Amino acid sequence: MKVFQRAASLVLAIIFTVALYPAPFVSAEEVPSPPTLITSKSPVFSTMGKVDNGNEETPGEWYAGETPGNLNPHAPVLLFVPGLNSTAQVFWENNDLYQTAYNAGYQTAFVQLYDAGGQNADMWNNGQLLASKIREISNYFGGKDITIVAHSKGGVDSQTALTYYGVSSYVDNIITLSSPHHGSQLADLAYSSWASWLADLIGAQGEGTAAMQMAYMENFRMQTDSHPNAYLNDYFTLGGTEWGAAFSSNWFGGMYLSSYGPNDGVVTAASSNLPGGHELAIGAWDHSTVRTGLTFPVFAGYLAGDNLVSKASITSAAIEEITPPQTNRYVTGGPIAGKEVLAVDVEEDVQTITINLLTAEKLANFKVIDPSGKPAKKDVVITPLEEGVFKGAVSYSVSIDSPDEGEWSIEMQSSSGENAYLAITDFDTEPYLEEDNIASTQGIQEQTYQLKLDDEKLDVNSLSATYHVTESGKPQTEKRWTVGGKSNLSQRLELKNKNKVYNITIDIQGKTKEGNPFNRTIVDSVYAK
Incomplete structure (x- = not known):
């Protein structure tokens, strides 16, 4: 029952x-x-x-x-x-x-x-x-x-x-x-x-x-x-x-x-x-x-x-505030002709580095080499990108926990007639450039970036920032400004043509107070009003 x-x-x-x-x-x-x-x-x-x-x-x-x-x-x-x-x-x-x-x-x-x-x-x-x-x-x-x-x-x-x-x-x-x-x-x-x-x-x-x-x-x-x-x-x-x-x-x-x-x-x-x-x-x-x-x-x-x-x-839907550009990232790129070696500096107190490399064609060989000259014992995941902005690229991804400080190397071997790469390295560590210290103000056909780095952790005299400013889609229009030798790396940028988008790439480099070199990159875009 x-x-x-x-x-x-x-x-x-x-x-x-x-x-x-x-x-x-x-x-x-x-x-x-x-x-x-x-x-x-x-x-x-x-x-x-x-x-x-x-x-x-x-x-x-x-x-x-x-x-x-x-x-x-x-x-x-x-x-x-x-x-x-x-x-x-x-x-x-x-x-x-x-x-x-x-x-x-x-x-x-x-x-x-x-x-x-x-x-x-x-x-x-x-x-x-x-x-x-x-x-x-x-x-x-x-x-x-x-x-x-x-x-x-x-x-x-x-x-x-x-x-x-x-x-x-x-x-x-x-x-x-x-x-x-x-x-x-x-x-x-x-x-x-x-x-x-x-x-x-x-x-x-x-x-x-x-x-x-x-x-x-x-x-x-x-x-x-x-x-x-x-x-x-x-x-x-x-x-x-x-x-x-x-x-x-x-x-x-x-x-x-x-x-x-x-x-x-x-x-x-x-x-x-x-x-x-x-x-x-x-x-x-x-x-x-x-x-x-x-x-x-x-x-x-x-x-x-x-x-x-x-x-x-x-x-x-609320208008959410757009997050400022990432500051714990290093971006670089270029053509690949045969064998290319890319240096990646890793400073002290970095918990993890994540390397994402995009190439136009699949590489014949890809290695990550540690500062002692030995290949990193980490599996590299290779993925063709089938949709999105970078559709058609090939992605190489690897994450390394507790990386040794010093100069790491990315070795690329291409057998294609034409090939190129874009490398993005993310550092899991305390940022040297806090979000509160990133600001940009826009005037008429000008943009001012206010970048203040952490002078307690860094060798102020070694710091520099190079600003690359390009009218979108016209690489021949690129202009550069460089400022250095101080923790405040702010710069006023001139935007020549009104009602145009300008691409801003800021390369920051220097040394920590322990003497280890570091590199960071900020990527942004602005509209010249």
Whole structure:
């Protein structure tokens, strides 16, 4: 009898649980046919940008998903918009997001922006193209409302289309999945002085990447958020905090961005917040998984304006303060011709060094040598980067605990005709330049950096800082300022042309009071007003 009562109680518990938490969607066992390419009635669009990202699709083409048998006739059409260096196929190839939307009863559409043609574009060109496609897609579906589901930079492109190109009336809501609404520090890195060799070879400096620099996006936000059309539609945002499996494609970006706060390997959680939008969640997704069926249940209740689950469950996204540039990092780069040896100085009291080396082509040999001349007994993890700002590069990652002080060496052997590297070394130690001692003030076409180093730990007479200032995308415009011999390494920088982004790379070097040399690098971008 007791066994029967327990069994009955268990059955009732299961029924009660299912009643309280019903499955939100039809079984995922039903797999739709791949989306169908729709013949475009609009003119063929030429590709934009400056560099090749490896894509070979046709910008302006779009696809219609299969109509589900359980179609909700009152639901909007879901238009999926890809991000930087991406294509429409990212939503259905090795991804269940299309299938999840289909099983939930939604009609779907997928668009190719300029990035799909091989050369990434800024939000203005992509926004204009997207606006023309929104009109076309709406007409194809008989004038039904469209809700945009945009990944990464696709969210910025979507807001540009709705704000500046007159299509807000065709769209109900916009869901942005880890979109860099305030830019990405990885874009600043791609345009830094030391990244130019690698960026040229892998195509990391397109117009789309340039537009994702922090300074450019700061100006974009100032211009857009005050525009009367900016928030005619409701925006709902999601951001991520995971980097994927250790040393996966998003791992390098996650490591680099970690000093700026939680991030998904490409975009910080702070940047995924849209000032006039509503933040739905910051969750345990990386930049790839945030655009899969995993997140669909999070935003499913916000796909139509008249079907909000609970206004009380969402909050207007706050404008979080952007973290100052990282100061416990050394960045350098250059071409690789045959064998190259890079010196990395490690001073006393460093707990761990983490070396991340990116190359355009896979190396024939890679070694880390300690100060005694012996190879480090640590496994090096090699990972091809398949998406993001540095798509196409090869990452070499190694972490060394309790490193000996002295000069370490990175030995690189390349058998490729053309190759280049970008090396980032992070030091787990007390910073010599505290965040409170980093400040920058902007005047008319000028920027002043106020850098104060710790004179109790450092040999003041040995300190120097070299400022590299370059108009973004124009390396031939680089100017340098050097200041040294004191703990205050502040400098006023002249910015020649107004309304332009300038890339700032600051190389700091010197010795500790124990006589050990050290190197640090600050990477930043500013907008000349």
